[in-house]
Amino acid sequence: MQALTDRVKPVDRRPLTFMEKLYLPAIWKGMAITFKHIFQKKATVSYPEEKRPFSPVFRGLHILNRDEEGRERCTACGLCAVACPAEAITMEAAERKPGEEHLYREEKYAASYEINMLRCIFCGFCEEACPKDAIYLTETFAPANYQRKGFIYGKEDLLIPDPKEKQTV
Amino acid sequence: MSTQQIIFLVLSAVALLSAMGVILSKNPVTSVLCLILTFFTIAGHYVMLNAQFLAVVHIIVYAGAIMVLFLFVIMLMNLNADIEPQKRNWLKYAGAISGGTLLVILVAALRDASMPTLQPGATDIGLIGNLGKTLFNKYVVPFEVSSVLFLSAMVGAVVIGKKED
Amino acid sequence: MTIDWYFILEKLILISGVLALSLIVAMYSTWGERKVAAVIQDRRGPNRAGPLGLLQPLADGGKLFFKEEIIPASSHRFLFILGPSLAMLVACMTSAVIPWGDTLVIAGQEISLQVADINIGILYIFGVVSLGVYGIMLGGWASNNKYSLLASVRAASQIISYELAMGLSLIALLMLTGSLSLKDIVEQQRHGLWNVVYQPLGFLIFLVCAFAECNRTPFDLPEAENELNGGYHLEYSSMKLGFYLFAEYINMFVSSALMASLYFGGYSFPGMDSLGLPHNVVTILGFLALFLKILVFLFLFMWVRWTIPRFRYDQLMRLGWNVMIPLALLNMLITGAIVLFRQG
The missing domain is CATH 1.20.120.1200 (NADH-ubiquinone/plastoquinone oxidoreductase chain 6, subunit NuoJ)
Incomplete structure (x- = not known):
């Protein structure tokens, strides 16, 4: 059979020489290697105190965005749900009533919006599909939970806080 | 006491x-x-x-x-205990008779034996230096003969072990 | 016959001191083992329980105490309990004849820092070490588990094989010292060179055999976790498992102390007698020197464990019978010839 790469290494099956039969030089070499590692940089990160930086393209937990006046941008068009390869997103649309203009930007809004974080593969297609810039992937990840239902994130988990309310507080 | x-x-x-x-x-x-x-x-x-x-x-x-x-x-x-085979009856009788005979012989031998009185003081013969000197001076021939005995036992074991090949 | 109560009290204090020391060292060896493993593998090791993770052994011990005690229904109940107890007992017994230091003079009384200075010290250690295998064998057999049984069979044949080479390597040393008392051997090294200078090959054989007798890697076949699932302590839980693990570390500690005493001068250190310090201070310094040597050996045990893979069983036996014993015999012959030559 022809080798696929030129990195094939033939196994050395020559009988051991006297020095190799002594074992001790080889053992000593191995011990020198492990001793050297004592002084090398540790690969472990002490997690809660020290966090490994995310790469700039990291895709984490989703948020639902608001506009400058604190109105929800999402219009429940369903494009994100269509784009989602894992079918993690479900939503229900509702019509904006008069007097709710300060809450929702368009005439239609998402009455409920759920992402199942166990299904989500964090591909970011929803972010790309959204015509209203309403959904974004952040640089955090879903924390652990004791129950499966804890991983289904509703609107209250996803929506960012109202910038106007923040100012008053 | x-x-x-x-x-x-x-x-x-x-x-x-x-x-x-x-x-x-x-x-x-x-x-x-x-x-x-x-x-x-x-x-x-x-x-x-x-x-x-x-x-x-x-x-x-x-x-x-x-x-x-x-x-x-x-x-x-x-x-x-449950899979141990039952011993046959004649084996039990043979054991009892030979054991009894041994007892009789021992008693007969010990009855006439005169026990030398024990030395009251402690001897040092069991300490390693004295024992070594005694073994290698006074009893050197029996000591070496017993080592030959052990050697022959070892050779015998090797011979039996090698027979299978 | 009057009983010397003062003597009994002195020895009792000394025995409890030595026992407490071995237990504490064994406890912190588990911590040390994990730390050494970690730094060798570029990790950090236990660092959450207390500063530097120093409370980790206490946490581990507490965990073992609160675990459920399981005695398998099909096991031999008495022997199942006897096994770990025996392992622990035998591990602790060896420390009795090791001289932990010179004498301390307190209120005009000379107190020897050795529990029993018997004139057959080394033979005593051999006797006790040869009993050490019973704990493993009985535990493994009583568990009624095929892996445990295999482990106990392995342990028995391994320990008997390496005991021979160990004894032969020591005979060469005893030819030089002419004494079986550990205290005498240390005192001789105090005034001369360390025995390792005269007996490098003997020390090497002794070291390898010590690894084998303690069931440490590369000779940890009786507890090979990836082929025998932990071997003889497979069925054990709670503190009985703890006893087995502890016994291994105590064995390591004692054999380190033994190697330090036999080959590296024990509690003596160079320039010990020319310091001009009071007797008691020198004794304490000597104890610290012995402790330092022990720690170096403990580190060696761990260092080797995290470097060398386990031997295969036939390799182990071949090494023991075809290499170690002939080498030890050769060493014995050469030493005997030299001793005879220098005498005559």
């Missing part, structure tokens, strides 16, 4: 009881453990006789090596 006498009595009692345990217990592993205990009490007797070297060698050789091999074999034999 002096302390020595108390120790002697306790040691002897334990030795006899554990020796009984060796032949009375149903489980062979328990038998071996009783035998080990017997060896320890005998080693204790050696220490009482101021023969510490013999005591320790007794433990190393018998308790430490030979009994380990015994246990080794017994563990691999899978001996259970």
Whole structure:
């Protein structure tokens, strides 16, 4: 059979020489290697105190965005749900009533919006599909939970806080 | 009663009881453990006789090596009380008769034997230096002959082991 | 015959001191083992329980105590309990004849820092070490588990094989020292060179055999976790498992102390007698020197464990019978010839 790469290494099956039969030089070499590692940089990160930086393209937990006046941008068009390869997103649309203009930007809004974080593969297609810039992937990840239902994130988990309310507080 | 006498009595009692345990217990592993205990009490007797070297060698050789091999074999034999074959009746009678005969002979031999009186003071013959000097001067021929005996036993074992190939 | 109560009290204090020391060292060896493993593998090791993770052994011990005690229904109940107890007992017994230091003079009384200075010290250690295998064998057999049984068979044959080479390597040393008392051997090294200078090959054989007798990697076949699932302590839980693990570390500690005493001068250190310090201070310094040597050996045990893979069983036996014993015999012959030559 022809080798696929030129990195094939033939196994050395020559009988051991006297020095190799002594074992001790080889053992000593191995011990020198492990001793050297004592002084090398540790690969472990002490997690809660020290966090490994995310790469700039990291895709984490989703948020639902608001506009400058604190109105929800999402219009429940369903494009994100269509784009989602894992079918993690479900939503229900509702019509904006008069007097709710300060809450929702368009005439239609998402009455409920759920992402199942166990299904989500964090591909970011929803972010790309959204015509209203309403959904974004952040640089955090879903924390652990004791129950499966804890991983289904509703609107209250996803929506960012109202910038106007923040100012008053 | 002096302390020595108390120790002697306790040691002897334990030795006899554990020796009984060796032949009375149903489980062979328990038998071996009783035998080990017997060896320890005998080693204790050696220490009482101021023969510490013999005591320790007794433990190393018998308790430490030979009994380990015994246990080794017994563990691999899978001996259970319920699958142990019933001994035949004539075997029991033969055992009783030969054991009784041995007892009679022993009693007859011991009746006429005159025991030399024990020396009251402690001897130092059991200490390692004195023992070595005695072995290699006074008893050098029997000592070397026994080593030849061991060698022949080893050769025999190797011959039996190699036969299969 | 009057009983010397003062003597008994002194020895009792010394025995409890030595026992406490071995237990504490064994406890912190578990911590040390994990730390050494970690730094060798570029990790950090236990660092959450207390500063530097120093409370980790206490946490581990507490965990073992609160675990459920399981005695398998098909096991031999008495032997199942006897096994770990025996392992622990035998491990602790060896420390009795090791000289932990010279004498301390307190209120005009000379107190020897050795529990029993018997004139057959080394033979005593041999006797006790040869009994050490019973704990493993009985535990493994009583568990009624095929892996445990295999482990106990392995342990028995391994320990008997390496005991021979160990004894033969020591005979060469004893030819030089002419004494079986550990205290005498240390005192001789105090005034001369360390025995390792005269007996490098003997020390090497002794070291390898010590690894084998303690069931440490590369000779940890009786507890090979990836072929025998932990071997002889497979069925054990709670503190009985703890006893087995502890016994291994105590064995390591004692054999380190033994190697330090036999080959590296024990509690003596160079320039010990020319310091001009009071006797008690020198004794304490000597104890610290012995402790330092022990720690170096403990580190060596761990260092080797995290470097060298386990031997295969036939390799182990071949090494023991075809290499170690002939080498030890050769060493014995050469030493005997040299001793005879220098005498005559």
